[in-house]
Amino acid sequence: MINSDENITKIINFIKEKTGIDINQDKFKKFYAKKIEQIIKEENYNNFPGLYSDLISNKNPDLIQKIINTVTINETYFFREEEHFRIMVKNIIPELMKIRPQGETINILSAPCSSGEEVYSILIHLLENPHLIRERDFMIIGIDINTSALEIAKKGIYTKGSMRAVPPHLVSKYFIKEKNFYRIKNSLQEFVSFENVNVRDKYSMKRLGKFDIIFSRNMFIYFDEHSRKETIATFYSMLKPEGYLILGHTERIPETSEMFVKQKHKNSIIYKKR
Structure with a gap:
């Protein structure tokens, strides 16, 4: 046909x-x-x-x-491009804590989140830095257009391949081994949420609210130029003042863009809202 x-x-x-x-x-x-x-x-x-x-x-x-x-592509794993998570807990969040009003929740969006590995990687890095959790509340939301991937994320059950970059001591701390699979502990699932949202749907995106940090890694490499520009503009509108956009290592926002300030952190480039 x-x-x-x-x-x-x-x-x-x-x-x-x-x-x-x-x-x-x-x-x-x-x-x-x-x-x-x-x-x-x-x-x-x-x-x-x-x-x-x-x-x-x-x-x-x-x-x-x-x-x-x-x-839609769903190849991912825990702690992928881990430097981004280290930058988040060592640089971005401490800076945000200084400029956000006391008691204000720090909101983090993973878009797209695929089968949830990125969302739980964000959470685990926060939990491994308990001083951050003591000082602030965090809201972590994962969104994806693929409903099959979201079902995996909500169940929190992963293959050995998804776990390949997680150190053994963190596997035993945050996961339960069940035959050939690894299940994220129930106590972690309570800290995150997942929704079926298309990043190209501006209304549904803005309905999610405002965020301090948006992770959107390895999506734009599949987009045409028009879709890329429109989605970057949507992310910009969803970020709070001086919020951060984190893209994949191979993705870049054009140098001519006036929406973001480029910051270099060792091998990574991240983008701060002007």
Whole structure:
């Protein structure tokens, strides 16, 4: 049904508009075409015009979500690019504590959070610096467009691959081993929350509130330029004054941007709201 170049282009453009993810035709055919064809078959569509009409009119949200879950990338693990977490607890949060009113909660957003490893990595680094917890309350929210990934995050059960960068003493401290899996302790799950939110949906994003720190790592490498600029502007509007945006090691905000001040910390670059 979607094997013609014209139909594939329409599906690719729909995905780009909905998620910001830019997929070329060769990649689509190689990695996603068969999976999406199977989804279409399961949803009982027998012609492309009917399928496409339901996509662009949002008539079948379940179909749209299944396609989104298929094309979104969820490869991650605990303590990935760990230097960012160290910068957070040693530099960013102490600075924020000085400028935020006494008693004000420090809000941290992980967008996208995938299957939750980043959210729990943030929390573990805070717990390993108890003086921060004693002085302030923290709110940590993870959001993602992929509902399958969020189910894993909410359950808090992970494979050995997700644990590969966690030191053994922290594994035993914060996880319970269950056969070939590792379950985050229930006491940690109470400190975080997860929501199904699309970063391209400005209204839903702003409904989350204002944040002191936004982690958004390794998402923009999949975005087209327009989606990247729009999402950076959304993050900017959601950050409190002098809040921080943390991107992946390979991602950069253009030097010409007047929204953020670039800060260099050893091997990492982070961005402070002007």
